[in-house]
Amino acid sequence: MRKRVFRTWKRKIKKASEYRGGEYLKEEAKDIYTPVKWRCAFGNEFAMSTNAVLHGGHWCPECLKKSWAYPKIDRKNPFYA
Numbered sequence: 368m369r370k371r372v373f374r375t376w377k378r379k380i381k382k383a384s385e386y387r388g389g390e391y392l393k394e395e396a397k398d399i400y401t402p403v404k405w406r407c408a409f410g411n412e413f414a415m416s417t418n419a420v421l422h423g424g425h426w427c428p429e430c431l432k433k434s435w436a437y438p439k440i441d442r443k444n445p446f447y448a
């Protein structure tokens with residue numbers, strides 16, 4: 368019973384990470400509240416619990432930090448000048 372739940376859960380993890388263009392790096396979590404390693408589409412590695420990703424909709428904290436800075440980066444980028 369527990370194993371079956373775990374397998375469904377792993378498939379969900381894979382789907383969730385692929386949907387975001389990233390990867391799930393480790394499958395060692397004992398439960399969904401234990402932080403595990405992920406890698407986003409931009410190569411940032413971060414630790415986050417499966418629960419936060421699957422149910423909380425959270426993803427890469429590095430990209431989150433950068434997303435609000437994008438307009439600034441564009442202005443500084445010579446190609447856009």
Ligand SMILES: [Zn+2]
Pocket residue numbers: 407408409410411427428429430431
């Ligand atoms: Zn990222």
